[in-house]
Amino acid sequence: MTRKRNLIAAVAMGLLTAAISVSAATADPSGAPSPRPxxxxxxxxxxxxxxxxxxxxxxxxxxxxxxxxxxxxxxxxxxxxxxxxxxxxxxxxxxxxxxxxxxxxxxxxxxxxxxxxxxxxxxxxxxxxxxxxxxxIDAVTYAITSNSNLPRQFALTDIQAIYHCDANYVGTGPNYAIKVLLPQAGSGTRSFWESVVGIQDSDVVAGHYPCISDTANGAPIEEHDGRVLDANSIAPFSIAQYIAQSSNTITDHRGRAVLGTIDGLTPVVENNGFGITREVYNxxxxxxxxxxxxxxxxxxxxxxxxxxxxxxxxxxxxxxxxxxxxxxxx
CATH class of the missing domain: 3.40.190 (D-Maltodextrin-Binding Protein; domain 2)
Structure with a gap:
C-alpha cells in the first residue's frame, strides 16, 4: 500500500499540463496502376x-x-x-x-x-x-515519458489496477494524479488493451472509469502517438510501432515516450517473446x-x-x- 500511495504522491508533485499539437503524415497509394486491384x-x-x-x-x-x-x-x-x-x-x-x-x-x-x-x-x-x-505478431506494453513520475517497471496487476481507476494508484477525482489514456474509439489497440487490463469498452464509454480519457486537447488520441503524454500520463503502445518509429522506418511520433517493462519482460525487437502479444491481420x-x-x-x-x-x-x-x-x- 505504501508503494501505491508513494506513486500517487510522486505523480501529484509532478502534475503539469502538456500542450500537444498532433499531426500525421500520409502515404496513400500513388503512381501506377490506379486504382490498385x-x-x-x-x-x-x-x-x-x-x-x-x-x-x-x-x-x-x-x-x-x-x-x-x-x-x-x-x-x-x-x-x-x-x-x-x-x-x-x-x-x-x-x-x-x-x-x-x-x-x-x-x-x-x-x-x-x-x-x-x-x-x-x-x-x-x-x-x-x-x-x-x-x-x-505484435506486442503491446505501456508508454510513459522519459521524465515520468511513474515507474518504468510494473506488474500486470498494477497496470490493471490503474486502468480500473483504483484510488490507491491513481488518487481520486476529479483531479486524478495519473492521466490514464486510451486511443480513439474503434482502435484495435484500444480493444486489445482493454482485454489485457480487464475492462469493457462499453463501461469506458459510459464513464464508469472516470480516470480514463481518450482525448487530448479536445481531439481523439491517435494510437501510438507519444506526443500526447506528459510526466503523469500512461497509454498503451505497440512495440512494433515503437521500434519502427525509433529507426525512422515510419514517421516518428514518439515524442518523449519510452516503453515500460511488465512482469520483468523487457519490450524488444522480434517481440513474440514479450508477454502481451497479438497477431495482426488482413x-x-x-x-x-x-x-x-x-x-x-x-x-x-x-x-x-x-x-x-x-x-x-x-x-x-x-x-x-x-x-x-x-x-x-x-
Missing part, C-alpha cells in the same frame, strides 16, 4: 508495414497489387478514381476498416477489397462472411479465400505477404508461424 483501409498499427508491402508486392507483369490507405490524413479518400461511390470517409482504426469493407461488399461497388486489423473480432456479426488472415471476404487474385497475396505460407518476412521484421513485427492461415472467420 486490392485496396485496403483500417488499422494505424499496421499501416506502415502494409504500405511497404504495397510498394513491394507485384503481379506477374510487375504491377503493384495492393493499395494501402493511411488511417489519418485528408477527411476522405477515393480508392477508385472517377467512381463517386468510392469517395469515402477515411477509415481510421480496425473497426472502421472492417466497416468500410463490409459496406463496399454489400454494395458490390469494388471500392474496398480488404481491411487492416490489429485485432481479431469473430463475435461481431458480419453481414458478409469475412476471414481474418494473420501475417505478423481481413478479406471469405468468398475470395480461393480466388487467386487474393490467395496469391494473402493466403498460405507461400503467399506474397508471408514470403515478405524481411519487410515485416524491418517494421518491428515478429514472424508469425500461422501467417496466411484462414482458420479464423466470421
Amino acid at each position: 486490392l485496396n485496403g483501409v483500417g488499422s494505424d498499427t499496421v499501416q506502415g508495414v502494409e504500405n511497404a508491402l504495397a510498394n513491394s508486392i507485384t503481379d506477374s507483369s510487375g504491377k503493384k497489387v495492393l493499395g494501402s490507405w493511411d488511417a489519418t490524413g485528408s477527411a476522405t479518400i477515393t480508392t477508385v478514381p472517377g467512381t463517386a461511390a468510392c469517395t469515402i470517409t477515411r477509415p481510421n482504426g480496425s473497426n472502421a476498416g472492417r466497416t468500410a469493407l463490409e459496406t463496399s461488399l454489400q454494395a458490390n461497388d469494388g471500392c474496398v477489397q480488404y481491411a487492416r486489423s490489429s485485432k481479431l473480432d469473430l463475435t461481431t456479426a458480419a453481414p458478409v462472411p469475412l476471414t481474418y488472415v494473420p501475417f505478423a 481481413v478479406i471476404p471469405s468468398s475470395k479465400v480461393g480466388d487467386p487474385s487474393y490467395s496469391s497475396v494473402f493466403v498460405g505460407p507461400t503467399s506474397k505477404v508471408c514470403t515478405s518476412q524481411t519487410i515485416i521484421n524491418q517494421y518491428g513485427f515478429a514472424t508469425d508461424p500461422n501467417c496466411g492461415s484462414t482458420s479464423s472467420h466470421t
Whole structure:
C-alpha cells in the first residue's frame, strides 16, 4: 500500500499540463496502376508495414497489387478514381476498416477489397462472411515519458489496477494524479488493451472509469502517438510501432515516450517473446479465400505477404508461424 500511495504522491508533485499539437503524415497509394486491384483501409498499427508491402508486392507483369490507405490524413479518400461511390470517409482504426469493407461488399461497388486489423473480432456479426488472415505478431506494453513520475517497471496487476481507476494508484477525482489514456474509439489497440487490463469498452464509454480519457486537447488520441503524454500520463503502445518509429522506418511520433517493462519482460525487437502479444491481420471476404487474385497475396505460407518476412521484421513485427492461415472467420 505504501508503494501505491508513494506513486500517487510522486505523480501529484509532478502534475503539469502538456500542450500537444498532433499531426500525421500520409502515404496513400500513388503512381501506377490506379486504382490498385486490392485496396485496403483500417488499422494505424499496421499501416506502415502494409504500405511497404504495397510498394513491394507485384503481379506477374510487375504491377503493384495492393493499395494501402493511411488511417489519418485528408477527411476522405477515393480508392477508385472517377467512381463517386468510392469517395469515402477515411477509415481510421480496425473497426472502421472492417466497416468500410463490409459496406463496399454489400454494395458490390469494388471500392474496398480488404481491411487492416490489429485485432481479431469473430463475435461481431458480419453481414458478409469475412476471414481474418494473420501475417505478423505484435506486442503491446505501456508508454510513459522519459521524465515520468511513474515507474518504468510494473506488474500486470498494477497496470490493471490503474486502468480500473483504483484510488490507491491513481488518487481520486476529479483531479486524478495519473492521466490514464486510451486511443480513439474503434482502435484495435484500444480493444486489445482493454482485454489485457480487464475492462469493457462499453463501461469506458459510459464513464464508469472516470480516470480514463481518450482525448487530448479536445481531439481523439491517435494510437501510438507519444506526443500526447506528459510526466503523469500512461497509454498503451505497440512495440512494433515503437521500434519502427525509433529507426525512422515510419514517421516518428514518439515524442518523449519510452516503453515500460511488465512482469520483468523487457519490450524488444522480434517481440513474440514479450508477454502481451497479438497477431495482426488482413481481413478479406471469405468468398475470395480461393480466388487467386487474393490467395496469391494473402493466403498460405507461400503467399506474397508471408514470403515478405524481411519487410515485416524491418517494421518491428515478429514472424508469425500461422501467417496466411484462414482458420479464423466470421
